Amino acid sequence: MEQAPPPADPLLRRYLDHVRFEKRLAERTVALYTLDLDKLASACAGAGVALAEARHHHIRRFVAQMHGAGRSGRGIALILSGWRGFYAWLGQQGLIAQNPVQNVRAPKSPKPLPKALGVDDAMHLAEHAPEPADPEHAWLDARDGAMVELFYGCGLRVGELVGLDAAPCAAAQQAGHGWIDLQDGMVHVCGKGRKWRSVPISGKAAEAIAAWLPQRLLALPAEALGQPALFPGRRGTRLTAQAVWQRLRQRSQAAGLAAPVHPHMLRHSYASHLLQSSGDLRAVQELLGHASITTTQVYTRLDFQHLAQVYDAAHPRARRK
Template sequence: MPSQGVSVSLDPLALRYLDHVRFEKRLAERTCTLYRLDLERLSAMAAEASVALTAVQPIHIRRWVAQMHSAGRSGRGIALILSGWRGFYTWLGREGRVSSNPVQGVRAPKVAKPLPKALGVDEAVQLAEHEEAQDAPWLEARDAAMVELLYGCGLRVGELTGLDVVPSDTALQQGRGWVDLQAGEVQVQGKGGKRRTVPMGSQALAALERWLAVRSQVTGMLNAPVPGASSASLALFAGRHGTRLTAQSIWQRLKRRSLLAGLATPVHPHMLRHSFASHVLQSSGDLRAVQELLGHANITTTQVYTRLDFQHLAKAYDAAHPRAKRKG
């Protein structure tokens, strides 16, 4: 099997195809180089099997996919190679050199979907209870409230940045959410314009009240709607200049806070959403409720957290059950 550093003599048809993608389709040079590597790999495998490129059958392609997979190539890498081969045989079909595309029905091995990263309960509490003495009091109050809403309510970072202090006609028109302190709820505008109501826990509510007590003093922003108020002036979370915080700013603040809190892994906003879902599911076992809290349209999206929950149970079993430990 050729490596990237070895040049393989290519069939004239393969060379014509490379000219086609370079000059007629005008693909980028890097893409053309990758196509050539794919065709070198195909040519080497066909030569080893003593079969002409125009005589390759689906059984050959499947065998070569299995060889690449057993050699350690990832499913994603194989899928990219198959895409290159599929394009070559599509072109051969248009040129009248093959009657069918041998790659058409072949798929790469499925890539194992990685589990979402979630903090342990102790780590999440450690982050939420951390107080940063180096920051100004108002900045600490703001960041603490952001952490409590991300972890305590399972919000997406875009939902967090879109929160206003109060409801307004502008918020409704522009698809933003708001907090309802009296009801202890967050009104969220989620994906696909879907609105949902998320309850706030006592810690999130207390943190939010501390932030709102200093918010208007620091940023000069409004805590009540007025006619013609701008989106920025009603933003729940704002920076020093009174502008609505961006998702990037929240990522940076959360990463900094997690490192200062002594966590081994830098934390990002979606990790707190995963942690929220995993911890609620561990405690309640109510998958449907977690689906509603997260705003998932399909429960299959939520079911990934059952795998996280099983990992938690498996670790507890391995640590505690006398028959789980191997002798010696």
């Protein structure tokens, strides 16, 4: 981002010098502050009020104007944060008695629906095996296929998946590492807040893991044979979340899907498709490991959205002429 020209108001220039040299904020952050404070200066000028004389009702009016112009609640919240810091500094300088931005809140933005794959796309991604660039690394497809099956078949978070071990270990469990139990058909994971849960393994996921385990031993270098991670990388160390994101993105592109797929999209797909089939919100909550049912209820919106799309596409009375 290019450095924004300094504002004309001397108070703003002093404040920006303060955050640049005393608080040592990054140049990009200072540039963003400059743009936000320029908006404040323009709004105050339009209202015929000096910066140091702005009051609570002025700020609320400025917020309403930004919202009316189409700015999102999140964008307004970021701007208010910059304004709040400026007026806090004015108060420290003894130039104002009260911060006019205090207790002013941005309008709430509607929460975007999580993106989920259609059933056909999810199945295609799970079944599509790209040609390995190097035959010596053909084991990567078995590993990636097992990861996709666990994401879509068990609804795991990426942190839960990379934390899985090939076998249970008391010390690893203390560190929050889960494990796979193919005999019982369960995956045991440590989720958010270090809460453990057990999720049934789908038949396809069990097949993929059973096919991967012997290849895992062959893929591990000699110095990493004691590595407990279920999903190691080329060097034998536990895969990172970033590496999983990258591999999943590459696999979805090789499969010809319209948009890159990330781990949480498969978790959303698992929850959405499960709810569409069963209608059991409480069961989906337990399987996902949500502490509150309200978190799970977003998938009912996905379900209704899907039904609305089917209605719009198929029903003769759906659209007005």
